[in-house]
Amino acid sequence: DTEVTQTPKHLVMGMTNKKSLKCEQHMGHRAMYWYKQKAKKPPELMFVYSYEKLSINESVPSRFSPECPNSSLLNLHLHALQPEDSALYLCASRKEGGRTDTQYFGPGTRLTVL
Amino acid sequence: AQSVTQLGSHVSVSEGALVLLRCNYSSSVPPYLFWYVQYPNQGLQLLLKYTTGATLVKGINGFEAEFKKSETSFHLTKPSAHMSDAAEYFCAVTDYNQGGKLIFGQGTELSVKP
Numbered sequence: 226d227t228e229v230t231q232t233p234k235h236l237v238m239g240m241t242n243k244k245s246l247k248c249e250q251h252m253g254h255r256a257m258y259w260y261k262q263k264a265k266k267p268p269e270l271m272f273v274y275s276y277e278k279l280s281i282n283e284s285v286p287s288r289f290s291p292e293c294p295n296s297s298l299l300n301l302h303l304h305a306l307q308p309e310d311s312a313l314y315l316c317a318s319r320k321e322g323g324r325t326d327t328q329y330f331g332p333g334t335r336l337t338v339l
Numbered sequence: 340a341q342s343v344t345q346l347g348s349h350v351s352v353s354e355g356a357l358v359l360l361r362c363n364y365s366s367s368v369p370p371y372l373f374w375y376v377q378y379p380n381q382g383l384q385l386l387l388k389y390t391t392g393a394t395l396v397k398g399i400n401g402f403e404a405e406f407k408k409s410e411t412s413f414h415l416t417k418p419s420a421h422m423s424d425a426a427e428y429f430c431a432v433t434d435y436n437q438g439g440k441l442i443f444g445q446g447t448e449l450s451v452k453p
Contacts, residue, residue: 256439258438267445273439328439330383
């Protein structure tokens with residue numbers, strides 16, 4: 226099973242709202258990622274977690290706050306977002322090591338900021 | 340630094356025709372290369388990958404790709420296009436120096452005409 230799940234599938238929020246995106250995998254992967262994807266563009270990395278610790282933050286604004294409560298779960302907390310933050314947010318987990326090194330993506334959360 | 344270039348942002352083929360999507364990479368280390376497909380409003384699905392070993396790799400849905408080190412290429416092919424192949428295709432390489440993040444090409448939108 227190579228499934229990464231994401232909830233919610235769609236989210237509409239105002240600029241003053243606080244919301245959270247959730248990502249879950251049960252493949253035992255110890256690296257997890259958040260990507261942001263605008264229409265007709267490739268995904269852009271936001272954060273990398275390795276063994277539940279934040280290892281990379283690609284200069285993401287502080288209105289995005291990631292959290293990794295355990296090895297299976299990744300959250301992205303959203304606060305005071307801007308309309309330009311509307312995008313597809315993708316979570317991925319990575320099976321590390323040699324020939325099997327692969328990132329598996331979830332279905333994404335389509336975020337609209339009004 | 341690693342990079343990926345996909346030639347042609349849009350490719351159109353007739354149903355039953357050969358599909359050829361081009362990908363060239365730049366990497367200072369032996370690359371791990373991937374092709375992902377994205378259907379509208381969905382996440383990325385792994386089509387195939389090259390890590391080590393055989394340079395001709397077969398993936399899902401009848402796709403295959405050949406790693407050519409001398410040409411720094413990893414082109415994706417399918418002998419006979421099907422209407423259901425219409426989607427966005429991304430070529431990617433793993434960046435080991437950045438937490439294993441994927442460096443994506445700009446994507447190629449494949450259209451299939453009846």
